[in-house]
Structure formats: C-alpha cells, structure tokens
Amino acid sequence: MKRFLELLFLLAISTAVLAQCNPEDEVESWYQWAKEWENYAIDQFPIGEEDEMKIGDSLHVKMQTENVLLKKHPKKAYINKIVQKLAKGVNRKGIRYRIHIIDDDKNLNAFSIAGGHLYITSKMISWAKSEDELAFIIGHEIAHVDNRHGIRKIQKLIIGETFGGDYGLLAANAELLLSAPFGQIDEYDADRSGAVLATKAGYNPRKGLRFFEELSKNESYDYYEKLIRTHPYSQERHNCLHDFMTNELGK
Numbered sequence: 001m002k003r004f005l006e007l008l009f010l011l012a013i014s015t016a017v018l019a020q021c022n023p024e025d026e027v028e029s030w031y032q033w034a035k036e037w038e039n040y041a042i043d044q045f046p047i048g049e050e051d052e053m054k055i056g057d058s059l060h061v062k063m064q065t066e067n068v069l070l071k072k073h074p075k076k077a078y079i080n081k082i083v084q085k086l087a088k089g090v091n092r093k094g095i096r097y098r099i100h101i102i103d104d105d106k107n108l109n110a111f112s113i114a115g116g117h118l119y120i121t122s123k124m125i126s127w128a129k130s131e132d133e134l135a136f137i138i139g140h141e142i143a144h145v146d147n148r149h150g151i152r153k154i155q156k157l158i159i160g161e162t163f164g165g166d167y168g169l170l171a172a173n174a175e176l177l178l179s180a181p182f183g184q185i186d187e188y189d190a191d192r193s194g195a196v197l198a199t200k201a202g203y204n205p206r207k208g209l210r211f212f213e214e215l216s217k218n219e220s221y222d223y224y225e226k227l228i229r230t231h232p233y234s235q236e237r238h239n240c241l242h243d244f245m246t247n248e249l250g251k
C-alpha cells in the first residue's frame with residue numbers, strides 16, 4: 001500500500017497539467033495537485049464509452065422526474081444545431097450528445113451528466129444575445145463530458161463500493177478530502193476546453209465572458225468561502241478565460 005501511494009504521489013507530480021487559473025494561488029495549487037492524484041487513482045478502473053452512455057441514460061430518467069423538459073421550444077432545432085457543430089471537435093468520438101431544454105424562466109443554468117446528456121434552462125436561452133454566447137455555454141457542458149468529469153465521479157463511487165480493502169480506504173478518504181472544492185479545477189478545465197470547442201466550430205468564445213460578468217454581479221470574494229465552493233468565483237473564471245483566450249488561443 002505504501003509503495004502504491006508513493007507511486008501515485010510521483011505520478012501526480014510528474015503528470016500535473018495546470019488547469020488552475022493562477023499557478024501562484026496556493027488554494028488552487030493544492031486542489032490541482034490533489035485532483036491529479038485522484039484522477040490517476042480513478043483511471044485505474046475505466047468505464048467504456050458504451051457503458052458510460054448506458055449510465056447516462058439511466059441518470060437521465062432521474063433528471064426527467066426532477067425537471068420539466070420541454071419537448072417543443074421555438075429554438076430547439078437551433079440549439080441542436082449548435083450542439084452538433086460543437087460535438088465535431090470532441091476527443092471522445094464514441095459519445096453521442098443530446099440536449100434537453102428545462103422549463104425554467106427564472107434561473108440561468110446549464111449542466112451535463114456523464115454519457116452526453118446536456119441540459120439548458122429556457123431562461124439561459126432567452127438571456128443569450130448571440131449564438132456565440134450559447135456556443136460557449138454549451139461547449140463548457142460538452143467539455144465536462146469529453147474531459148470525463150462526470151464519469152470519474154461515478155467511477156469514484158464504484159471504486160468505493162467494490163473495494164473493501166486498502167483501496168476502499170483510499171477511495172473513502174478521497175471522498176472525504178476531495179469533495180466539493182475540487183470541482184473548481186473541473187470548472188476551469190471545462191471553461192478552457194469549452195472555449196477551444198467553440199473556436200473549432202467557428203464561434204467567438206470571447207462572447208462567453210458576458211456570462212461571468214452577469215454571475216459576478218451577485219458575488220463578493222471571501223478567501224475562506226473559496227475553500228468550500230464547488231465553482232470558482234465568476235470574476236476569477238472571467239479573468240482566467242480572458243487570459244487563456246489571449247495567450248493560448250490568440251483570440
């Protein structure tokens with residue numbers, strides 16, 4: 001067990017890809033390090049794309065009971081077309097993407113689950129001023145799936161259930177230690193990959209910045225709150241995405 005942990009430790013350091021916004025930020029650096037470690041451990045028990053889609057379909061049944069999904073919406077075909085354009089740029093070609101519109105005229109929201117089901121509220125569709133904005137928001141959700149953020153959470157649960165021994169202990173501790181805040185690393189990662197997908201599909205990802213400007217209106221920064229948030233502060237996401245587009249995408 002000790003050797004295994006040492007190996008994980010070394011691999012975590014050597015494979016670190018900085019998805020954090022600011023490498024100088026000590027909270028994010030710690031999350032990043034822990035996240036790499038956790039991902040390595042989880043990836044020892046991979047789930048194939050076909051199985052991932054089956055898991056996604058069963059989760060979608062639950063989503064249907066918890067949300068009112070609109071079969072008809074004036075922009076349904078338009079939204080579907082954006083998804084298909086973005087999906088051409090993904091890395092995992094075996095995943096089929098489907099988007100569902102939630103009847104919610106109050107909340108700006110979009111999310112995705114493992115296996116390729118995407119969700120967007122009717123409020124988000126009416127709030128967007130351009131196809132580029134929607135493409136960034138939907139691209140972010142596709143990126144969560146393509147970068148395996150959702151399926152890794154499921155793999156983590158399966159590992160915890162299957163292994164009662166040392167590994168179960170590791171998984172249990174990981175669950176305890178690596179809960180909500182580590183989602184911040186996934187968010188930065190999906191922001192960047194979403195911007196890449198939008199660019200590949202011919203959109204202007206910079207238009208996505210307005211979404212973070214809108215969300216940041218209701219947030220004020222607190223160092224201690226940052227430790228427990230599932231999402232980074234919108235202002236940080238805005239700055240991070242701005243820098244990424246300028247420095248990496250040349251946009």
Ligand SMILES: [Zn+2]
Pocket residue numbers: 140144187190
């Ligand atoms: Zn997200």
